[in-house]
Amino acid sequence: EGKLYICPTPIGNLEDITLRTLRILKEVDAIAAEDTRHTIRLLRHFDIQKFLISYHEHNEKTKSQYLIERLLQGENIALVSDAGMPGISDPGEILIKRCIEENINVEVLPGATAGIMGLVASGLDTRQFAFEGFLNREKKKRKERLEKIKDQDRTLVFYEAPHRIKDTLKDMIDILGNRRGVVARELTKKYEEFIRGNLQEIYDHFLESPPKGEMVLLCEGISSEEEELRQQEAYEELTIKQHIT
Numbered sequence: 001e002g003k004l005y006i007c008p009t010p011i012g013n014l015e016d017i018t019l020r021t022l023r024i025l026k027e028v029d030a031i032a033a034e035d036t037r038h039t040i041r042l043l044r045h046f047d048i049q050k051f052l053i054s055y056h057e058h059n060e061k062t063k064s065q066y067l068i069e070r071l072l073q074g075e076n077i078a079l080v081s082d083a084g085m086p087g088i089s090d091p092g093e094i095l096i097k098r099c100i101e102e103n104i105n106v107e108v109l110p111g112a113t114a115g116i117m118g119l120v121a122s123g124l125d126t127r128q129f130a131f132e133g134f135l136n137r138e139k140k141k142r143k144e145r146l147e148k149i150k151d152q153d154r155t156l157v158f159y160e161a162p163h164r165i166k167d168t169l170k171d172m173i174d175i176l177g178n179r180r181g182v183v184a185r186e187l188t189k190k191y192e193e194f195i196r197g198n199l200q201e202i203y204d205h206f207l208e209s210p211p212k213g214e215m216v217l218l219c220e221g222i223s224s225e226e227e228e229l230r231q232q233e234a235y236e237e238l239t240i241k242q243h244i245t
């Protein structure tokens with residue numbers, strides 16, 4: 001049978017595609033792409049012509065089956081998303097799971113991914129971190145998620161859209177507290193920028209210059225002092241409750 005190649009593509013700067021990714025894209029029988037028009041432009045830039053199959057969020061299940069059949073017939077297939085690493089806040093996971101079930105080889109090629117770049121550049125603790133991807137668009141669910149992770153002592157990494165970043169920052173300040181954070185904007189692009197400060201300062205920055213472009217939002221994990229404080233509060237609450245009952 002054939003092999004599935006997971007091929008990361010640039011997140012802005014086209015020089016960030018690897019030699020190996022280019023070779024695989026040239027050699028495979030077909031490329032499954034999140035947005036075929038987008039991928040055609042990328043391939044044209046590198047002078048590659050290839051049969052494309054659309055594979056996106058809304059047809060992931062049915063198209064996975066179709067791709068599995070082609071792989072079982074011996075075709076080699078590359079999977080790309082619009083930018084960065086497929087499977088990271090992008091389609092891919094379902095197909096990869098299905099391949100593993102069917103004993104089809106999956107080879108992941110290394111390459112650009114915004115969260116890791118943002119983390120390394122942030123200056124926050126990189127020894128332990130949690131990738132959260134996109135928070136839910138619904139305020140209630142977003143807040144529930146933040147409640148769930150507020151006691152984590154690892155650096156938190158989020159993806160966010162510019163028109164939602166202020167609401168998200170506000171919820172984070174409410175629930176996580178005014179921690180240190182970073183917004184990494186337009187990574188690898190001409191206007192790459194890092195906005196550093198505490199979350200309130202970042203929020204205030206966006207009041208003056210409205211958020212634009214692609215961005216990774218990071219904040220530090222809970223500090224040990226804050227953790228102690230929270231435990232103390234929880235303990236006090238418990239003793240009050242016990243006193244009442």
Ligand code: SAM
Nearest residue numbers: 011084085090113114159160186187214215216
């Ligand atoms: N698969 C991609 C990856 O590996 O990073 C992520 C895809 S996700 C649909 C798109 C989000 O990634 C954007 O909303 C933004 O949060 C982040 N992102 C992608 N490119 C970026 C860039 N050049 N600079 C900052 N953030 C970026």
